[in-house]
Amino acid sequence: DAKTTQPNSMESNEEEPVHLPCNHSTISGTDYIHWYRQLPSQGPEYVIHGLTSNVNNRMASLAIAEDRKSSTLILHRATLRDAAVYYCIGGTSYGKLTFGQGTILTVHP
Amino acid sequence: DTEVTQTPKHLVMGMTNKKSLKCEQHMGHRAMYWYKQKAKKPPELMFVYSYEKLSINESVPSRFSPECPNSSLLNLHLHALQPEDSALYLCASSQVERGRVGYTFGSGTRLTVV
Numbered sequence: 001d002a003k004t005t006q007p008n009s010m011e012s013n014e015e016e017p018v019h020l021p022c023n024h025s026t027i028s029g030t031d032y033i034h035w036y037r038q039l040p041s042q043g044p045e046y047v048i049h050g051l052t053s054n055v056n057n058r059m060a061s062l063a064i065a066e067d068r069k070s071s072t073l074i075l076h077r078a079t080l081r082d083a084a085v086y087y088c089i090g091g092t093s094y095g096k097l098t099f100g101q102g103t104i105l106t107v108h109p
Numbered sequence: 110d111t112e113v114t115q116t117p118k119h120l121v122m123g124m125t126n127k128k129s130l131k132c133e134q135h136m137g138h139r140a141m142y143w144y145k146q147k148a149k150k151p152p153e154l155m156f157v158y159s160y161e162k163l164s165i166n167e168s169v170p171s172r173f174s175p176e177c178p179n180s181s182l183l184n185l186h187l188h189a190l191q192p193e194d195s196a197l198y199l200c201a202s203s204q205v206e207r208g209r210v211g212y213t214f215g216s217g218t219r220l221t222v223v
Contacts, residue, residue, distance in 0.1 A: 098154060
């Protein structure tokens with residue numbers, strides 16, 4: 001499984017964009033990059049995933065480096081409800097997700 | 110229905126008890142997973158079922174016994190647990206696409222072993 005490295009914590013102000021980085025330098029060429037977030041006392045929630053091209057959905061955007069060794073999750077306008085632990089998962093070998101330590105995102109009003 | 114439902118939400122059990130956790134989904138997903146999450150730690154994979162067959166066991170102690178009776182249900186049978194097994198147990202499901210699709214998680218069962 002690809003090892004991921006994320007900052008332990010990040011802070012943002014409400015209604016500002018947030019860029020959450022992730023390094024996954026050992027990812028294989030066929031493994032997807034997943035992002036999940038977890039609010040307190042809840043299960044992880046799927047945010048977005050991609051392989052090579054940048055991806056957009058209603059929640060966020062995912063920018064993947066050309067060499068695939070890193071990616072950035074972009075929340076275009078942070079809200080207080082976006083405060084959570086964000087997990088980047090670089091690689092899902094044999095159909096399993098292996099979580100890294102994640103980034104705790106704090107959003108200030 | 111786009112949810113994974115886990116029951117019970119909370120469970121307290123003694124070390125000599127036998128209990129079961131239940132997970133249910135009706136999204137037609139044929140892969141289901143059990144994760145264990147200790148406080149302030151990331152979820153750790155325990156088991157993976159693919160087409161109702163156990164495909165991955167992450168060296169989990171035998172006091173945890175998974176079961177997948179049909180494509181919608183996943184159980185985790187617990188017996189002779191230790192206090193250190195207290196944790197949030199999460200169930201997830203996905204299509205069997207080896208990571209090409211997103212996974213859906215339940216809210217978990219918070220287990221306390223006394």
